[in-house]
Amino acid sequence: MRKPILSEKQIIDTIRKSSWPDAPYERKEYNKHRGDWVRQTGIVLSPQQFMELQSYLLDTPKKVIYFYVHKNRENIGIYADSVQALGKIFRNIGLIYEIEHGVRTGFWRIKRGRRYFEEHLNVVIIKE
Numbered sequence: 815m816r817k818p819i820l821s822e823k824q825i826i827d828t829i830r831k832s833s834w835p836d837a838p839y840e841r842k843e844y845n846k847h848r849g850d851w852v853r854q855t856g857i858v859l860s861p862q863q864f865m866e867l868q869s870y871l872l873d874t875p876k877k878v879i880y881f882y883v884h885k886n887r888e889n890i891g892i893y894a895d896s897v898q899a900l901g902k903i904f905r906n907i908g909l910i911y912e913i914e915h916g917v918r919t920g921f922w923r924i925k926r927g928r929r930y931f932e933e934h935l936n937v938v939i940i941k942e
Contacts, residue, residue: 822941825879825890826872828916829909835917847922854923855903867897868921871907874898878928882937888913890940891931893924 820828834840844864851859859867871877871894880891890911896902906927910920924930931937 822879825940826892829890829892829911829918830869830872832911832916832918835915835919843919843921850923851904854905857903864921867900867904867907868909868918870897870899870904871909878931878942879940880931880937881940882931882934884934889919893928893931895927 834843841861844859844861848859848864851857851864871892874894874897876896876898877892877894880889880893882889882891890913892909892911894907895905897904897907904923906924908920908922908924908930909918911917912919926933
């Protein structure tokens with residue numbers, strides 16, 4: 815498996831400039847996972863806050879960046895045990911970016927934490 819040639823900063827900048835495949839997809843992802851945020855924090859996130867939280871994840875220095883293949887698609891996974899800018903309110907957060915299409919495809923609280931990414935057979939840790 816090849817490792818992306820981009821630096822950590824280039825990867826984060828690329829993801830920051832990306833969006834969801836389309837508005838209905840983003841809404842579907844938000845609706846699918848908003849209950850996780852409520853159960854975890856007691857806070858109901860608006861769709862706008864859902865997007866802002868992704869920015870906080872990209873900005874937190876204590877994130878791990880993974881390159882892995884899932885369902886024959888190359889992805890970059892960003893993961894943080896907690897988002898530093900928000901204290902420890904939001905924990906075990908992951909954001910998935912699909913390289914081929916240049917879009918975000920997932921953002922949720924990962925119950926298994928880092929193991930979700932590290933269980934893939936062909937994972938490369940870009941930054942730890």
